Amino acid sequence: MTQAKISEIGANFFLVRSGERDFHRNIYFKKFSNNGQNINMIFDPGTKLDGDLVMDASKKLFGGVQNIDIIFLSHQDPDVSSLAPFILAGSKKSVLLTSIDTFRLVSMYGISEKRVMLIENLKSEILTIKKTGHKIRFVPAYYCHFRGAMMFFDYESKILFSGDFAAGINTRKGDGIFATEESWEGIKAFHTIYMPSNSAVRETVDRIGLMNPLPEIIAPQHGDVIKGEYTIEFLTRLSEIEIGIDYLKKIEPQKELLIETISSFIDRLKTAFPDEWKKLKEELKKPGQFTTVFKIIDETILDIKIDYLDALRYLIDSIERLSNPENIDQIKTFLNFELENHNLILPIEIQNKLKSEDKEIEINSLLY
Ligand SMILES: [Fe+2]
Numbered sequence: 001m002t003q004a005k006i007s008e009i010g011a012n013f014f015l016v017r018s019g020e021r022d023f024h025r026n027i028y029f030k031k032f033s034n035n036g037q038n039i040n041m042i043f044d045p046g047t048k049l050d051g052d053l054v055m056d057a058s059k060k061l062f063g064g065v066q067n068i069d070i071i072f073l074s075h076q077d078p079d080v081s082s083l084a085p086f087i088l089a090g091s092k093k094s095v096l097l098t099s100i101d102t103f104r105l106v107s108m109y110g111i112s113e114k115r116v117m118l119i120e121n122l123k124s125e126i127l128t129i130k131k132t133g134h135k136i137r138f139v140p141a142y143y144c145h146f147r148g149a150m151m152f153f154d155y156e157s158k159i160l161f162s163g164d165f166a167a168g169i170n171t172r173k174g175d176g177i178f179a180t181e182e183s184w185e186g187i188k189a190f191h192t193i194y195m196p197s198n199s200a201v202r203e204t205v206d207r208i209g210l211m212n213p214l215p216e217i218i219a220p221q222h223g224d225v226i227k228g229e230y231t232i233e234f235l236t237r238l239s240e241i242e243i244g245i246d247y248l249k250k251i252e253p254q255k256e257l258l259i260e261t262i263s264s265f266i267d268r269l270k271t272a273f274p275d276e277w278k279k280l281k282e283e284l285k286k287p288g289q290f291t292t293v294f295k296i297i298d299e300t301i302l303d304i305k306i307d308y309l310d311a312l313r314y315l316i317d318s319i320e321r322l323s324n325p326e327n328i329d330q331i332k333t334f335l336n337f338e339l340e341n342h343n344l345i346l347p348i349e350i351q352n353k354l355k356s357e358d359k360e361i362e363i364n365s366l367l368y
Pocket residue numbers: 075077080145164
């Protein structure tokens with residue numbers, strides 16, 4: 001049987017991770033304990049693939065799955081919820097704690113209404129666990145990424161279990177469970193793909209910001225556990241990046257402009273530098289590192305398959321690699337001219353790549 005590696009991330013709050021290196025599931029356990037009384041909870045128990053891990057961790061922490069009292073589901077996705085029916089079967093006393101919108105969907109696993117506590121039916125969003133006296137709070141994460149997504153705050157550990165909100169693909173190198181600066185890229189990528197819009201994410205950030213006390217640790221269902229300086233820092237960044245439909249809306253017009261720019265540039269190259277034109281044309285049709293960068297049919301660029309700025313970086317690198325060194329500056333000037341003509345907004349780093357050596361000397365000679 002798979003041995004669960006258990007990490008205590010806060011007071012009686014434990015994490016077990018599934019084994020994937022790039023995109024794993026975080027399964028959390030909480031033991032509310034007072035005067036010999038216990039309430040045992042599991043958060044987003046994962047999938048059938050996690051059965052052994054959950055069995056082993058439950059045995060070590062609670063004395064067995066049969067002692068689980070509450071299964072909390074942040075939302076209904078299969079990576080979150082598909083093990084829940086098996087835990088309900090393994091612990092006859094256990095109940096599912098989730099939102100109405102989530103239950104409407106997970107009820108299709110054949111879960112009876114009698115086994116469910118709906119958050120909306122509870123008398124308040126802040127509750128006290130009768131048996132142990134611990135305080136808990138439910139915090140909605142509307143549309144992050146599901147209408148009925150719910151987060152859970154444990155006052156004892158000051159941990160906010162956030163489900164898919166603040167989750168990430170693993171971009172941090174090495175072992176460990178806590179977020180570093182390297183984790184940000186993975187969090188950003190996950191939110192760009194899975195969260196629907198900037199406003200949904202901002203509202204959830206604001207709702208967390210209004211909590212009193214503020215969470216000290218954010219524990220998401222994927223990626224690294226966020227604590228210390230990164231709690232505020234990553235929440236702030238999340239409220240500022242372009243996400244979901246807003247991201248698509250922002251990049252589509254730029255992408256179209258870049259297609260027009262590159263098409264005009266290539267036409268110009270064909271007459272002025274036929275050798276380079278031939279080489280570049282073949283290069284752009286080739287698959288890149290992860291995917292074909294451009295979709296080209298009959299010498300016409302129809303689409304850009306990656307982020308438009310990455311596509312432009314790829315084009316500049318190809319020009320530098322394939323052109324006769326004497327012609328590079330002139331070819332870059334052509335490209336620059338077309339970019340300016342189409343009013344494409346470029347980061348400084350790309351503007352610098354396009355600067356020719358001569359121009360720099362000219363500027364330097366003006367300065368000195
Ligand atoms: Fe999800």
